[in-house]
Amino acid sequence: MFNDEILNTMTKKTIANILVPTDFSECAANALEAAISVAKVHNARITLLHVVSPIPEFYGLQKDRIVKEQQQELLDSQSDRIMKLGNSLQENHGLSVVPIIVVGQTVATVLETAKALDVDLIVMGTHGIKGFREFLIGSNTYGVTEKSASPVLSIPQSSITNGFEKIMFPVRNIPNALEKYEFLKTFVATGNASLFIYGIYKIDDEHLMEAYKKVSAFVKGIENDWLSIKLTSVITEESLADEALEQAAQMKCDLIVITSKVTSSFNDFFLGKFAQQVINHSIMPVLHIK
Structure with a gap:
């Protein structure tokens, strides 16, 4: 949580x-x-x-x-x-x-x-x-x-980077999902960027309402850091990485920010990790923070 x-x-x-x-x-x-x-x-x-x-x-x-x-x-x-x-x-x-x-x-x-x-x-x-x-x-x-x-x-290779002004921060129902926010704020280093926090949850995730409330409270606490900030959430049976990438493309974001604590179990490796899928399939830059 x-x-x-x-x-x-x-x-x-x-x-x-x-x-x-x-x-x-x-x-x-x-x-x-x-x-x-x-x-x-x-x-x-x-x-x-x-x-x-x-x-x-x-x-x-x-x-x-x-x-x-x-x-x-x-x-x-x-x-x-x-x-x-x-x-x-x-x-x-x-x-x-x-x-x-x-x-x-x-x-x-x-x-x-x-x-x-x-x-x-x-x-x-x-x-x-x-x-x-x-x-x-x-x-x-x-x-x-x-x-x-x-x-x-x-x-x-296909992306053209002219600064980062429209940023997606996908948030999953995992421990410490938001704790690396301060590095993102430092990285952007401008008040002229817009942040889109995208809550993506599996349909069988536990404590979804509690997670949503905490993300909402978090967003209110950082509103002044950005030119604009938006929170949207979705519950899906599909791949969380696919959901994030599709939404980022639709919104024409120029950066995706992901956080994770990578495990090395064979099961996680074989199924494909969220971070690996996003990095390998994104058409836009990805900032990965542990």
Whole structure:
């Protein structure tokens, strides 16, 4: 159920350090544009991270030497590329940019870097995944989102981000559903945005009326934070993620904000988690806060 003390326990958090992994693809470039927009609002530093996959080693001194030379050549070329990108961002946008290049596996390296630098936000592009494949392997973005302690902003390749002014916050009947609101408020950092709180509940959820009353009271307490705020609720037998995505598309929202405490049980994984479904299928940016 919802926490009665939400408004009393939320703490203010600044956004000063943004981590942006890049593979120099169009998808990554789109995510970088979104990160630039956020960095300008918060006067934040951008850490650009490029992860180079290790070249498999072979037995034998001669083959091992060749592999090391190939790895170094790849590192040198990619280092030059990310340095040029970082310099371009600093010159064109006046931002503080720190380029980093690391040899490793993408998800693990992003998580290790985020923890080491204590970043406030990770911004990543996502291609989206269709069908049964999403349950078996997922994406780098979801892999990071699943394990990251930092909030993750995922940017679909097809989306164009010019700031966030119409925001959907889907609320489910789960513990602490609203407790991360303060980060959302900090993230938006403007009184010119509209917030749409969308209560989505399963038809067999318990204590629905109690949940609705608590969300309604919460909305009244934050009305002055937004240009406008609206609360709508729906009870459904369908997928909660599908309901949220359909409604967000109809309202032409430019950001969906989700919170969750991800579990790792096989049953949850196989059925498809709310967060995974939203991130992988959304046509608009998704901010995931744990």
